[in-house]
Amino acid sequence: MNDETPDDLPTELTRLLRNTEGVHTIYAAKPMVPALVEAVVEAVRNDPVGMHLVLVNEHEDGTEIVASIGVTTDESASVVCRRAHDALREFFSESGRPVPREIRVSVGRVG
Amino acid sequence: MNDHPQRPVEADNSSLDAAHLDGHSIESLSDYLDRGREPRDPAIESSAAAQHALAALARLRAVAPKIIVADAEAEEFAPRNDHWVKRILDQIGVQAHAGRDIPISHDIEGAVLSISEGAIRAVVREVGDSMEGLLVERCKLEGDVESPGAPVEIHVELSTFDGLDLDEVTAEFRERVEQAVRLHVDLAVTQVTVRVRDTDLSEEEGRAK
Amino acid sequence: MVSLPGRDSLSEADDRTIATRAADGDIRAFEILMRRYGSLMSAYAARIVSPSEAEDVVQDTFVTAWQDLPTLENLGSVRSWLITIVTRKSIDRLRARRSQESLDDHEHEDPSAGPAESAAASSLSEALSKALSSLPEDQRRCWTLREIAGYGYQEIAEQLDLPVSTVRGLLARSRSTLVREMEAWR
Numbered sequence: 005m006n007d008e009t010p011d012d013l014p015t016e017l018t019r020l021l022r023n024t025e026g027v028h029t030i031y032a033a034k035p036m037v038p039a040l041v042e043a044v045v046e047a048v049r050n051d052p053v054g055m056h057l058v059l060v061n062e063h064e065d066g067t068e069i070v071a072s073i074g075v076t077t078d079e080s081a082s083v084v085c086r087r088a089h090d091a092l093r094e095f096f097s098e099s100g101r102p103v104p105r106e107i108r109v110s111v112g113r114v115g
Numbered sequence: 116m117n118d119h120p121q122r123p124v125e126a127d128n129s130s131l132d133a134a135h136l137d138g139h140s141i142e143s144l145s146d147y148l149d150r151g152r153e154p155r156d157p158a159i160e161s162s163a164a165a166q167h168a169l170a171a172l173a174r175l176r177a178v179a180p181k182i183i184v185a186d187a188e189a190e191e192f193a194p195r196n197d198h199w200v201k202r203i204l205d206q207i208g209v210q211a212h213a214g215r216d217i218p219i220s221h222d223i224e225g226a227v228l229s230i231s232e233g234a235i236r237a238v239v240r241e242v243g244d245s246m247e248g249l250l251v252e253r254c255k256l257e258g259d260v261e262s263p264g265a266p267v268e269i270h271v272e273l274s275t276f277d278g279l280d281l282d283e284v285t286a287e288f289r290e291r292v293e294q295a296v297r298l299h300v301d302l303a304v305t306q307v308t309v310r311v312r313d314t315d316l317s318e319e320e321g322r323a324k
Numbered sequence: 325m326v327s328l329p330g331r332d333s334l335s336e337a338d339d340r341t342i343a344t345r346a347a348d349g350d351i352r353a354f355e356i357l358m359r360r361y362g363s364l365m366s367a368y369a370a371r372i373v374s375p376s377e378a379e380d381v382v383q384d385t386f387v388t389a390w391q392d393l394p395t396l397e398n399l400g401s402v403r404s405w406l407i408t409i410v411t412r413k414s415i416d417r418l419r420a421r422r423s424q425e426s427l428d429d430h431e432h433e434d435p436s437a438g439p440a441e442s443a444a445a446s447s448l449s450e451a452l453s454k455a456l457s458s459l460p461e462d463q464r465r466c467w468t469l470r471e472i473a474g475y476g477y478q479e480i481a482e483q484l485d486l487p488v489s490t491v492r493g494l495l496a497r498s499r500s501t502l503v504r505e506m507e508a509w510r
Binding site: 180 | 349350351366387390449450453456477495496502504
């Protein structure tokens, strides 16, 4: 991916979450079936910088965003989770895009 | 004699020199050894040369694992570049051990927030790790964690080390667990039960308990 | 991250405790297991595939082990369980390699088949290690599967896709060489 190509939405959202205070890791939002594990192994071997981890699902009645995060221990996980959600929501409202009908954020690990 | 091992000038005096095995082949002797010397072969058992060879083969077998261990200790086999492996494992682990979703409230429409059961169990483990002399082995959340406000019990199995005041340590552990969980999520924790596996006992005794 | 007493206790805990934690989802415990047995598994895999492929095989092993650990009933036997997985992955690798090259092509033999030859061996194990490295690939492989993994002749034959008689011959030759080296050391 060169500098001129704009990042796609999942990549932008993944980066956004990584930069949210209290978030230290983004985990795959999709369930890891065996075939997917091998794909992940290959992908990480070839490109260590972490992929489309935030899911963007387009439905007829709106967009659904799904994210799984790891947070640091020094703050309440609930607080960081809300913060992550709000950051995602703001991304849409501030760019004039329609706000997703659902934003799901799950904390997968603390610390 | 063992400080400066030297190779003898002719290295041909091997116990396994085929010419000197009383007609037995290395293959058949190897087979015999691999079969545990059953059924007993009188011809082999009565041949001094064959016995000598079997003894050598048995010695080699005994030293075999040590070769790999020695290799492992040599620098060539220290694992390198395993950062990405850890990242893979992290991804797999978080998903595989997620368990149920514990809801996190947020008064914004469309927000569906949660923390995984697995994450809370890891928090409990971490509490044990931060305390001296005890180790959380297993942890379970009992109750309907997915319903806000439903009563939840945390069951912990841990092991402790010698010389601790168990009552004091487990009381402190319980309190720290309640605090840590409360910090991160809204759960109606009614009880933290602790079962201690006594590490003074031998393994068999521990299992019988 | 400061090392706290509890954490130190974990790295000194026995296999069963570490494996129990890892099976429960504790990745730090699994990392301890990897550090504890990574070199051993590497050294072993290097004797079945080759030193240059051993690292990949061991990493794949760890990914599988992490996923399957919750199914291991006797967590105290995690060490031998790991060796079982490494063996399987090593053989899978050989099969994949075999299906890509002709049977007559021996150029795949790794010239650097083991620890550096430069220094003289300072122990019997080292001397045998060098001798093991000097064996032809197929002899070394059979010997390792037999003496380290404890495979039977039939199993070795099946896994390496060789006649049992060939396996027997390869084992006899490898043992000959190694015994000669072992006795020269005394």
